[in-house]
Amino acid sequence: MAPVATEEEAALAVAGLTKAYGERVALRDVSFAAAAGELVAVIGPNGAGKTTMLSILAGIQPPDAGSVSRAPREIGWVPQQAGVYSKLSVAENLRLFARLEKVRDPNAVVAEMLEQTGLEDRANDEVGRLSGGNRQRVNIAVGLLAAPPVLLLDEPSASLDPRQRERLWSFVSAAAARGTTVVFSTHDVQEAERYADRVLVLADGELLFSGTAAELEATVSAEAQNGPRDFESAFVRFLHERGH
């Protein structure tokens, strides 16, 4: 298991999160902590509770029980589908959200974000005319406008081609390198293995594993005589052995 950030040093601490929709329990007593600059991947099968957990952390919906160490305003949120206005230009979108976030100098922050995302030459283009990859960069830039200590991304690479993914992760990794804690959900376990410092495995609302990809592989290999040779196989076997 990877060293887990203690409550004191954690940039984000989650304790006992529980959420139910009627009879169906979407999250069951989930607790974890993430250190500053740490990249945490949340993986699991469909309906595992990944999006529910991220939306509770983002403050979009309240939990039935449990707590999050940071207020929603301190957390940057990047939804799966770009939450920006297609009729506004890139710069207009960034300026609007910067003003709504009440950042001190909206124009300076927008210029900085345009530079960081490499969208300076597309600043005046309507978002509706951008490619999926560029739209996702705008989406992430909006999440980072207020320079939040924690950034949440819900399946950020779902609709991107390999080249766009590469650019996306270099951008996200750069944000983490600057000290931003990044928590992202993904279906792509290889992406989690490649970019995340730590993976959280969720299934049926339960947190089954928290550690590095190598630790997950090691856990599965130790349990099986003919252990899996890659992380994806290890992940599938891990879930299978636990009845998921």
Next chain:
Amino acid sequence: MRWLLLKDLQILRRSPLLVALLIVYPIMIALLIGAALSRGPSNPSIALVNQIPKQQRTFDLGGSNVNANEYLPQLSRSVDLVSASSRADAVRLVREGKVLAAVVLPTDIVGRLSSGRDQPKIDVIYNGEDPVKQRFVESVVKARLADANDALSKKYEQITIRYIDTLLDGGSIAAFGRQVPILGLRNSKKILDGVIATLPPRSRASLALQQVDSFATLAVDNLGVSTDVLRSVGEPIAVHQTLIGGRRTALDAYAIAIAATVSLMFLTVLLAAGLLALEREEHAFSRLVRGLVSRLGLLAEKIGLAALCSVAVTLLLLLVLGIFFVDLDLSRAPQWVVALGVGGIAFAALGVAIGGLAREVRAASLLAFLLSLPIAFLALVPSGAVSGWLSDAIRVVCAAFPFKPTLQALDIAVNAAPTSLGPPLLHLAALAAAYTLIARLALRRFA
């Protein structure tokens, strides 16, 4: 909220086709409804076959010359008369749909009218292939014939009253081509009274003449009131109108209020529903409500913007109508703004409720149309035009939507009614609060 408002205006500015449609469509619908209500149908075309020989169109009735042509205008009132040369020509015109019906005045109509005994008959031909059209033609022809009958009976009444006056006071009447002097009952009575005074009382001649004198007195008294009786027979029922509730508003002025309400409704409901649904369709809603703006604040922004835009457009519509087309009291413009403003807010609240429930722009627009049209039509059904329970149901439905109270408020504001604006404005405020609550509840599952 200011930035959201500016953002929505910016989006609207970049969608000129949508904005043009949003403005032009409701105004066109409103003007069409207003025009249809105020002007009614155009005159129907009726063919007329006049078979009365020209030399016979004037006839003698009790010594008076009556010209049958004088009564044709009664037939042609509210209809466009098309002259037909023969009955066959009239049948052809009806069959080809060039006229709704044909009226044939037969050759013997004058003879029957002047005889005063045989009732004249006219021939009406119409096409029965369309029941609605058939009913319309029947009612138009009956109404026009009733007018002609009324004019003729007035002429008969005048002639009869003149006869009675001659019988009472004396004079002359035309008979067999010459004037015949008539003594008159009152003069006869005077002569009798003079003769009786010269005879010995209780003589046989005096007693006999006194009987004739009594009859003459009775005849004078009774014939004296017969003119009033004749007038009441000519118009047995007089109409006295008493207005209960509401007030008298010219149909044109009421149509203006309807046109403005329809325009306000479509523009506001569509705009508010679309603007809210757009937040979800652009996936921005979840981003906004996590601390950037409250859900209620978001609703208030959409309601305010939709109401502001639609009130401006509808106010402009009223001003253009008032300045160039109809006689509106422009000094009442502040009352217009109040009625439009409160009505606009209520419609916008309905719009955000629709947008919140539908969650997609297309679905929200469709739902807004599907709901608005029947609500407007139901509100225009006159009370008493449908059966009791249906009328009650319509009243309840109309009370649950802002169209009727907005129409009432605008009618009061535009048409200078003595009624207070208070009740419809309070009604609208209650509806606005209720629909905002529904929209707020719908936002729970909006993200």
